[in-house]
Amino acid sequence: MKHFEVNFDGLVGPTHNYAGLSFGNVASLSNAKAASNPRQAAKQGLKKMKALHDLGLKQGVLAPQERPDMATLRRLGFTGTDAQVLAKAAKDAPHLLAACCSASSMWTANAATISPSADTHDGRVHFTPANLTNKFHRSLEPAVTGRILKAIFSDERYFKHHKHLPDNDHFGDEGAANHTRLCSQYGHAGVELFVYGREAFNSQAPAPRRYPARQTLEASQAIARLHGLDESNVVFMQQNPEVIDAGVFHNDVISVGNQNVLFYHQDAFANTAADFAEIQRKFGEHPLHFIEVPRQSVSVSEAVKTYLFNTQIVTLPSGHMAIIAPTECEESDAVSRYLAELVEKDTPIKEVRYMDVKESMKNGGGPACLRLRVALNDQELAAANPHCLLDDALFTRLNGWVDKHYRDQLHVADLADPALLTESRQALDELTQILALGSVYPFQLA
Numbered sequence: 001m002k003h004f005e006v007n008f009d010g011l012v013g014p015t016h017n018y019a020g021l022s023f024g025n026v027a028s029l030s031n032a033k034a035a036s037n038p039r040q041a042a043k044q045g046l047k048k049m050k051a052l053h054d055l056g057l058k059q060g061v062l063a064p065q066e067r068p069d070m071a072t073l074r075r076l077g078f079t080g081t082d083a084q085v086l087a088k089a090a091k092d093a094p095h096l097l098a099a100c101c102s103a104s105s106m107w108t109a110n111a112a113t114i115s116p117s118a119d120t121h122d123g124r125v126h127f128t129p130a131n132l133t134n135k136f137h138r139s140l141e142p143a144v145t146g147r148i149l150k151a152i153f154s155d156e157r158y159f160k161h162h163k164h165l166p167d168n169d170h171f172g173d174e175g176a177a178n179h180t181r182l183c184s185q186y187g188h189a190g191v192e193l194f195v196y197g198r199e200a201f202n203s204q205a206p207a208p209r210r211y212p213a214r215q216t217l218e219a220s221q222a223i224a225r226l227h228g229l230d231e232s233n234v235v236f237m238q239q240n241p242e243v244i245d246a247g248v249f250h251n252d253v254i255s256v257g258n259q260n261v262l263f264y265h266q267d268a269f270a271n272t273a274a275d276f277a278e279i280q281r282k283f284g285e286h287p288l289h290f291i292e293v294p295r296q297s298v299s300v301s302e303a304v305k306t307y308l309f310n311t312q313i314v315t316l317p318s319g320h321m322a323i324i325a326p327t328e329c330e331e332s333d334a335v336s337r338y339l340a341e342l343v344e345k346d347t348p349i350k351e352v353r354y355m356d357v358k359e360s361m362k363n364g365g366g367p368a369c370l371r372l373r374v375a376l377n378d379q380e381l382a383a384a385n386p387h388c389l390l391d392d393a394l395f396t397r398l399n400g401w402v403d404k405h406y407r408d409q410l411h412v413a414d415l416a417d418p419a420l421l422t423e424s425r426q427a428l429d430e431l432t433q434i435l436a437l438g439s440v441y442p443f444q445l446a
């Protein structure tokens, strides 16, 4: 049996904008109210997907959410026609309108946590959408995320879908951004690392003071239980609260793993020595590479600025690993020097590829935020919706679809434009046909 890691990248939605919605996310706040370019953002994302496909990797596409989220605006008390709802929200509560227009579902690392069949008790692939409770605009995502995942992974013989955790900060869950899996081969049982920011039911435990810890230990434990993971294959690790306060709002901004490599910053974790000893013990005999980046080489603030750790480490068909980094890393002397040295060292990482995802980066989303990893064997892959797997034809078709429907400039003031709602719904209606998703959006189900 063959095994693959399939990266499902989020397609950037037509309302991509900079609204400064994410307290604790430095880029989101510093670019608040800047003009965005949704067309370019979507094309940058597609280009990254195509580049990974061309490297010989399996690449999937996840559809964006319906925005503006009219159902939520109505639930919050705005009434009348769609145009009236938008106008009233823009006048009385522009912050709510912005939240209901965010294209944040593009960062599919936050869509869900996924455990491959080799790790779970029932031998199925388990999916739990993230509740994203810490940010209102993101808390609007899980129901539709669940529907989209079910439309791709529908065969119950292979796939098990759970409901997102209770919508409360005690169970704040940010999905795969705080979850990494180490393994010798994708199809072999691995060690799943769950990294959390605070303990919700223990006020004595360490926690950040300035910025929120979005993921709780209790949420991570619940996911491990739901997915039927064996205690001997799971490690719960606390993120260093000081780095959360320095702008590391998800663990994937300070560490990334792939197969037998864990690449991380010296300051990433609260209890590095004890946690790594547990990982090593649970991982067994196979060689494991802990690649630590010392703060003398790259400071935490440089890592946050450049997203050195929000890189994708991928295993190429040759067996070597490549690191897919944002161009911001190339533009930093310290980081580009570090990466040039890294590929010469005795580790599996042998090449660096820089990708331009600047439209996403300005909201704090790097290459790794834009993808959700799903490890599948060949039977599971054959059972997944083939229309969501990228090939040259789908790449060309999606580029044409973006050209047809997307604006090349969007200001926060444009979010109330009723034409944007019509354009977005037309685009998404066509997209569900291209990706053969059926009806997944509220406007399609109404």
Ligand SMILES: N=C(N)NCCC[C@H](NC(=O)CCC(=O)O)C(=O)O
Pocket: 017, 018, 019, 020, 021, 022, 025, 028, 029, 102, 104, 107, 109, 110, 135, 138, 177, 249, 250, 252, 253, 363, 364, 365, 366, 368, 369
């Ligand atoms: N690290 C990972 N995996 N994902 C990055 C998510 C970025 C996202 N930004 C935003 O939601 C900003 C939207 C705005 O401000 O308009 C967030 O903070 O949740």
